[in-house]
Amino acid sequence: xTVFLQSMLSGLLVGGVYALIGVGLTIIFGVxxxxxxxxxxxxxxxxYATWFIFTKSGLDPYVALLATAPLLFLWGAFLxxxxxxxxxxxLPQNQILLTIGLGLIMSNSMMLLFTSDYRILTTxxxxxxxxxxxxxxxxxxxxxxxxxxxxxxxLFWFLSRTDTxxxxxxxxxxxxxxxxxxxxxxxxxxxxxxxxxxxSGAAGxxxxxxxYIYPQVGSAFTLKAFVIVVLGGMGSIVGATLGGLIIGVxxxxxxxxxASGLKELVVFVLFLALLLFRPSGLLGKSRA
Amino acid sequence: xxxxxxxxxxxxxxxxxxxAFAAAVILLAIFPSFVKKPYVLHMGVMLFLAVIQGQAWNxxxxxxxxxxxxxxxxxxxxxxxxMMLLEVNKIPPWWGIWAAMASAMILSLIIGSITxxxxxPYFVLASISVAEIIRLAALHFKGFTRxxxxxxxxxxxxxxxxxxEIEFFTKRSFYYVGLLLAVVTIAANWAVQxxxxxxxxxxIREDQDAAHSLGINLSFYKNVALAISAAFTAxxxxxxxxxxxxxxxxxxxxxxxxxxxxxICIVGGIGxxxxxxxxxxxxxxxxxxxxxPRGLVQVGVLSADSGVVRFIETYLSNAHLLVFGILVVVVxxxxxxxxxxxxxxxxxxxxxxxxxxxxxxxxx
Numbered sequence: 288x289t290v291f292l293q294s295m296l297s298g299l300l301v302g303g304v305y306a307l308i309g310v311g312l313t314i315i316f317g318v319x320x321x322x323x324x325x326x327x328x329x330x331x332x333x334x335y336a337t338w339f340i341f342t343k344s345g346l347d348p349y350v351a352l353l354a355t356a357p358l359l360f361l362w363g364a365f366l367x368x369x370x371x372x373x374x375x376x377x378l379p380q381n382q383i384l385l386t387i388g389l390g391l392i393m394s395n396s397m398m399l400l401f402t403s404d405y406r407i408l409t410t411x412x413x414x415x416x417x418x419x420x421x422x423x424x425x426x427x428x429x430x431x432x433x434x435x436x437x438x439x440x441x442l443f444w445f446l447s448r449t450d451t452x453x454x455x456x457x458x459x460x461x462x463x464x465x466x467x468x469x470x471x472x473x474x475x476x477x478x479x480x481x482x483x484x485x486x487s488g489a490a491g492x493x494x495x496x497x498x499y500i501y502p503q504v505g506s507a508f509t510l511k512a513f514v515i516v517v518l519g520g521m522g523s524i525v526g527a528t529l530g531g532l533i534i535g536v537x538x539x540x541x542x543x544x545x546a547s548g549l550k551e552l553v554v555f556v557l558f559l560a561l562l563l564f565r566p567s568g569l570l571g572k573s574r575a
Numbered sequence: 576x577x578x579x580x581x582x583x584x585x586x587x588x589x590x591x592x593x594x595a596f597a598a599a600v601i602l603l604a605i606f607p608s609f610v611k612k613p614y615v616l617h618m619g620v621m622l623f624l625a626v627i628q629g630q631a632w633n634x635x636x637x638x639x640x641x642x643x644x645x646x647x648x649x650x651x652x653x654x655x656x657x658m659m660l661l662e663v664n665k666i667p668p669w670w671g672i673w674a675a676m677a678s679a680m681i682l683s684l685i686i687g688s689i690t691x692x693x694x695x696p697y698f699v700l701a702s703i704s705v706a707e708i709i710r711l712a713a714l715h716f717k718g719f720t721r722x723x724x725x726x727x728x729x730x731x732x733x734x735x736x737x738x739x740e741i742e743f744f745t746k747r748s749f750y751y752v753g754l755l756l757a758v759v760t761i762a763a764n765w766a767v768q769x770x771x772x773x774x775x776x777x778x779i780r781e782d783q784d785a786a787h788s789l790g791i792n793l794s795f796y797k798n799v800a801l802a803i804s805a806a807f808t809a810x811x812x813x814x815x816x817x818x819x820x821x822x823x824x825x826x827x828x829x830x831x832x833x834x835x836x837x838x839i840c841i842v843g844g845i846g847x848x849x850x851x852x853x854x855x856x857x858x859x860x861x862x863x864x865x866x867x868p869r870g871l872v873q874v875g876v877l878s879a880d881s882g883v884v885r886f887i888e889t890y891l892s893n894a895h896l897l898v899f900g901i902l903v904v905v906v907x908x909x910x911x912x913x914x915x916x917x918x919x920x921x922x923x924x925x926x927x928x929x930x931x932x933x934x935x936x937x938x939x
Contacts, residue, residue, distance in 0.1 A: 322696045373908055379696045380642040384841060385907045387644075387834060391900030399894055506830060510707065513700055548715040555704045555711070562693055562701050 293422050294539045300428040302535020303435040304490050308508060309515030309527035310439065311486030317459035317522030318479035321371060321382050325390035326512050327505030329484045333359055333491025334500045335397055338408050341495075347410060349430060352492045356485045363484025367477045375476070390505065398502040406500040413496045431493035438489060439528060442482075446524070455479055459522055507551070514558040520571020529569060596761075603754055607747050614870050616746040620818060622859045623753030624811055629839035629851025630760040631807035634767060636837065637846035639800040640780025641691070645702030646836045648686065648709045649679045649805040651827030653812025655713070658726045658822055667732050672813040679809030680802045687798040694783070703830065710828035725823030728816070749818050756814060760807050764848055767803065776800050780846075808836070831896070838899055842906050844915025853914045858902075862895035 308330060315323045336355040337348045370389060374382045410427070417424045446452035457465040458475040466472050490508075498504065515534050519526025534554060541553040561568065607616060628650070636642050656675035660666040666674075690701040713720045731743040741748055767773045775796045778786040787793050816822050826832075835858070843854025863870060868887040891897075910917050 322700070370904065370908070377907075377911070380699065381907050381911055383642075383644075383696060383699055384837065384903055388900045388903030388907065391834070391896050392904065395894060395897035395900060399890070399897065510703065517700070546715065549711065552708055552711040552715070555708045558704050559689060559701060559708075562697055562704075563689065566693070566697060 289421060290543060291540075294543045295536055296422055296424065297428070298536035298539030299532055300425065300432045300535070301539065302532035303432040304494050304531075305511060305515055305535050306528040306531025307435050307438065307486050307490040307493070308512045309519060309531045310442065310524050311483035311490075312512045313516045313519065313522055313524060313527040314455070314459075314479050314486075315483040316516065318455060319367075319371065319375060319476050320379075321375070321386065322379065322513075323480075323483070324383055324386040324509055325366075325393060325505075326483070326487055327507065327509030328390040328393040329359060329363065329487040329505075330491040330508050331394060331397065331500075331502065331505035332362070333488030334495045334498070334504065335401065335406075335491075336488070337492040337495040338406050338500050341408050341410075348408065348492055348495050349434060352434070352489055355492045356489045359488025360481040360485035362488075364477045364481035366484070367480035371480060372473070372476065390509070394502045394505055401502070403501055403503070408495045408500065410496050425497075427496045434493060435490075438486070442486075442524070451475075451478065455482075511554065514554055514561070516568075517558065517561050517566065518568050520568030523568070523570040526568055526570035600754070600758055604751075607750055613746045616750045618860065618863055618870075620746060620749050620753045621863060622855050623750075623757040624815055624818075625839050625855035625859045626757045626852050627753075627760045627807060627811040627814070628836045629843065629854055630757075630764045630848070631804050631811065632836050633764060633804075633840050633846065633848075633851055634776070634807075635797075635800045635804040637840055637850070638768065638773060638776040638780060639797060641797060641800070642699050642837065643702040643801075643804075644699050644830075644833050644837055645686075645704070645706035646804070646808055647828045647830065647832035648702075648706040649683065649808040650812040650815070650832055650836070651706075651709065651713070651822075651824070652679045652682055653809025654816035654822045654827045655720065655726070655812075656809070657813030658728065658816040659720075661731070661817075662726055662729065667734070668813060668817050669734060672810055675809045675813045676806040679805040679812075683801045683805035684798060687794070687801045691794050691797045691801075703833070706828060706830065706833055710824050713824035713828060720824065723823055723825075725821060725826070726816075728820035731817060743817070749814075752814065753818075756810060760810075761848060761852075763803070763807065768848065772796070772799065777846075835899070838903060840913075842902055842913050844913035847915055850913055850915050853918075857914060858899065861898055861902075865891055865895040865898060866893060 308326065311329075312323060312326050315321060315326075333355050336358060337351050340346050340351045340354060341348060366389060370385060371382075374385050412426045412430075415426045417426060417429065444452075446456055454465070454470045455475050455478060457468065457470055458472050458479070462472055465475070511534065515530040516527055517530075518533060519528070519530030534557075537557060538550045538554055541550040545553055603619075606619070610616070628646075632643070632646055653672070653675040656678050657668050657671040660671035660674060661668055686702075686705050690698055690705065693701050714722055716722070717724075733743070734741040743749065767776070775786070775791050778789070778791055779793060779796060783793060812827065816827075819826075839854040839858055840851050841854070842857055843852065844850030865887060868884045906913060912919070
């Protein structure tokens with residue numbers, strides 16, 4: 288039983304970070320209907336930025352978050368304005384290929400700059416854990432879960448209580464109607480991509496103390512992010528949050544009860560089953 | 576689904592095109608008699624490989640409009656089947672490749688039945704997932720596939736054909752096999768395009784629901800397209816395995832492979848026969864030169880202390896994926912119909928300038 292509970296707990300903690308990635312992707316899809324294949328590479332950029340700041344100045348990753356998130360926001364806004372904006376009306380396949388291309392550019396530029404060597408970022412608490420009622424709670428994972436919860440809460444508040452946030456939600460709901468209401472949809476698209484990138488970069492910062500950092504780390508996260516978003520329902524933030532937690536727990540349980548090497552395979556099989564039987568996900572509005 | 580701006584295939588093919596194709600094949604066939612440098616033949620083989628992959632993908636992606644970014648599943652199955660039959664069961668690759676193609680077709684029927692009810696981007700995601708599932712399974716089930724250790728080819732037995740013995744040690748034999756496979760794939764593509772099958776595929780691409788309302792059985796024809804595509808992709812995979820002599824799950828089933836296959840068609844010109852050839856002619860030399868700039872020195876194009884070679888070696892080694900990424904972005908943004916589209920535009924513009932000035936203005 289302890290194994291099960293421990294596995295659930297670790298899964299939930301990791302799931303929090305997955306949720307952050309998923310929420311970013313779902314905002315981008317919700318507002319622009321673009322399937323962003325470079326999402327994991329944005330996370331990778333966040334990881335490298337954190338590592339760079341840490342090695343140059345010793346600044347704790349969780350503090351560096353205040354720098355990396357805005358940095359990734361600006362980068363995402365730039366990508367949207369220069370590249371993504373031009374294909375908003377193109378075939379979805381072309382949009383996907385464009386984001387794949389951007390992802391390739393990002394990951395391979397980092398490879399040229401920093402080589403493919405695995406980097407690690409060890410803080411004083413990287414491997415410590417708390418003992419809670421017989422279960423071991425990893426310190427860095429707990430901190431990132433709490434920060435993720437705070438970020439998600441802030442995002443919720445932003446989207447429901449501020450004008451800009453509501454403008455974003457309106458654009459996601461119906462782009463043309465939003466334009467008729469006087470919302471500058473080009474701005475909301477830029478904002479949405481920026482926020483999505485910032486969230487992805489923040490996720491990267493949060494997991495930097497616990498993961499190997501290398502240029503190709505993004506692709507695994509991109510695919511996982513898609514599973515999360517489809518599970519939660521494309522465009523639903525609550526859904527993506529739930530999806531992240533569910534996937535985290537599924538992966539953790541699969542590692543114990545199926546086989547450690549097959550845990551990602553289980554996630555993909557779940558993904559296929561979802562796409563077939565419930566493509567609108569848990570909370571998504573079924574759109575074509 | 577927004578209709579694509581591609582023109583429908585011509586029913587007949589011009590004699591000029593056929594003659595040009597035949598001439599090209601003959602030239603390629605006698606090429607190794609003049610140029611013996613193994614590096615050039617190596618480039619030729621990689622070029623043929625890319626052409627086969629591109630033509631095969633085109634059947635499902637270009638004609639039928641289903642962009643599969645998981646074609647490495649078929650490529651890998653072909654590679655592993657051929658390799659395992661040779662290494663484990665001692666069956667020579669000219670028989671093994673048929674088994675590889677057959678297994679790929681069976682796999683394609685399974686994949687098709689799962690994924691074809693999805694449309695557009697969801698289909699893309701599903702195809703990627705399937706390829707990843709196969710890759711992860713190949714990594715995990717070591718007893719069967721030797722996992723991450725991969726398969727190293729020991730030797731290919733010589734082929735006794737028409738009284739002569741063809742050995743597979745030098746690149747020359749691979750060059751001819753590659754040329755043969757490429758010609759066969761192009762011919763098969765041409766046959767599909769000029770048949771009723773081709774019309775059904777294109778109808779599905781242009782508007783699935785309209786096609787369905789006209790009585791075209793969507794899942795049947797999509798599965799046929801995927802089966803044809805899978806068979807030729809698997810043949811390419813088997814050929815690849817024999818040529819590079821080492822495969823592991825990442826080389827065979829990786830997402831990189833799938834993306835590169837799609838790139839060949841996108842860069843060249845999707846949905847056409849010559850498109851993948853053009854795409855291969857752009858991508859293969861680019862990636863080979865970036866991987867190995869010394870190769871240019873070997874073939875005598877550049878001198879040994881050329882600044883270009885040194886620049887590539889210092890700054891761009893193994894950056895071919897970066898260049899691919901840039902190429903994709905440029906193509907999608909400025910030339911979604913690929914190199915062929917650019918050529919058509921240039922030719923069209925020069926033709927318009929030659930017509931009388933008072934002719935009706937043609938659309939830009």
